[in-house]
Amino acid sequence: MSDLLQPGQHLEADQLNAFLEGVLPEHERLESLAHLSECSHCRQIVFLARQAQQAEEPAPAKAVPTWREWFRFSPMSMLSAATIAVACALIVTVSLHLYRTAQTPTTMENAKVELAPNLPPIAPPAEAAPPAPRRASPKAAPVSPIAAAPEPVAPAPSGKAEDAISSFSKRRSATTEPAISPQTTKPTAMNDFVAASAGAVSNHEARGTGMLLRNRTAAPLQPAKAAAPLAAKSNPIVVAAAPALPTTTETLPIEARTTIQATNETVEVSAAPNGAIDKLNEDNEALRKRSKVHALPSNLPSAASASNGRRMLAADTAGALFLSKNGGKHWKSVKPQWQGKVMQLALSPRSLQQPALQKQKVEAGFQLTTDSGVVWVSGDGVHWQQK
């Protein structure tokens, strides 16, 4: 049956409008609803009037754009966002650059390395053809302070270099040939130098210190004796290698930000052992990591430090001692069992004198020197005994 033909009654406009505006009393509202449920004609009118009312109502102004507006795609907004991002990146870069140049003017200098007087004469690279094993003194070679360093560089234990060379050769030999003489683990002049540099860096708690090694030759390196002579004439450190091995020159830029400021070391390695380069790379990584050590809890600069693997000891300028077991990320104060201030920190000779291959199994030790000259030793950096 057609609705149009139904004789019916319809609600007045006044009633429909009052229903639309919600001003009807409840009984009339229910009556209107009942009629609307039956009458499609009135329903149509009501919905049409409501639609027209909505069309007339101004869109509510959004006082605060919602967060979704930010993610609505439009070319202009994307362009604006990209421009802002580039501008911010530029500002940050320039600010960092200005800050660095203002705070610690980075100067790339070749470190002056002087041979210790008690070192044996170093053979020039050309003469280093025979793989004569070098037996360097196990004692730390005295190295002159790095040119730019305002503080004297403490002689670092040569065990550092020892580690460097040993692991250096290990990794390289894993990729090439593992024929490395045990003598390569002996401290050498070069090892001493690297250790001294590293020790200097660690002693000065140089943040941002870096050591880069670049293999200048593309030829694959052959395993060689690690006894690398140190060229004393110039800063480049030349490591003599076995004959018939390609020559490799490595550059070790060392940058220090606080006390050392910036140092660029050039280490020329002639036919350096493959493992040595890797070890130096590892050492370089260690230095980089070390350069990211966090501030000491006392917020004072570090006056001395020593590290054995990830275990590090540092003394601030007030003479307080701190221990880190995770490479300098977190520090804990060590309860002083001594009188006075801690002035020097070093690895104890007991651990330094262990052969490199056995060293990993031996507990490394630390030693500290107070301002009164008393030496204390500790195996873990926490419990100390007077020497």
Place this chain on the structure above:
Amino acid sequence: MDSASAQPVELGPPATAEGAAEPQISATLLDALWREAEADSLELNRTELAQKLLAVGAKYNYGLPPGASATPAQIEAFYRSLQLRELALAHACTVGHDAAWQQFLQRFRAPLTQAAVAMTGSSSLGQDLADSLYSELFGLSERDGQRRSPLASYSGRGSLMGWLRTTLAQRHVDHHRRTRREAPLEDTDLAAVPTAPTPTPEVLARLGNSLAEALRALAPEDRFLLSAYFLDQRTLLQIAQLLRVHEATVSRKLKRLTSGLHQQLLKRLQASGMNRRAAEEALGTDPRDLTINLRNLLQTSATPTFSNQTEGDKTKPSVKK
């Protein structure tokens, strides 16, 4: 029947149907209402305003249910709840005061045209619709030698603009229904749907009866929801805005309604002698196999509707015939 034909109210002196009750508005209250309505600027005197207020109050029983008697406080509250300024304006226009017409044109000319354009979706059609309503409002149509204006039916309970909008919608729907009769059928060729096995006539009869009973038992608001959503294809948002509830509320109600209807049908079918499985199979019947008319079912309820209630109530002209 067109809506427009049900609107006319005679211009001139107000109807005296409620004259028997005569003034129930005190002079003080009338004076206050007259001032509030700013009737002076419309050249509407107190007597004219009082007559209109009395007519509206009697028509809607002062907002009370039929049969209830209103106290003076309720009467005053009802008067004060009216849109007095707009009621006075509409009444002054109905009476024919020029000042009122000027105000009316100044205030409602542009919004009315805008509403008409929004309804028709066309500027020219909207303009035509608004112009035709203007002429009607002005009382160009005459009956028994007297001008008649739909403005006389405005009661002041809602806004005058809303009343004009609804009147426009009435005229537009009337026009649309008139012209729809002349529209040719669309030449669409629908693909046949694979048919399920047709249930027996007995099952169909049981299903039809159960469905009719279930729909008739629904409350008016529920039937309105079903009608608006399923028959008129209105959106949840449209229905929600009309009922002044949240869209999710309408959705929940509809879901509850349909599931409730399903359960009721199952029960009724089982009560008629079918087992549950057969009842569920019967509910899966293609609706086209049913001979029932859902529209008719929804339009006939057990509870008396507003139109049915007011059918014999001649004192309530809110329902037009």
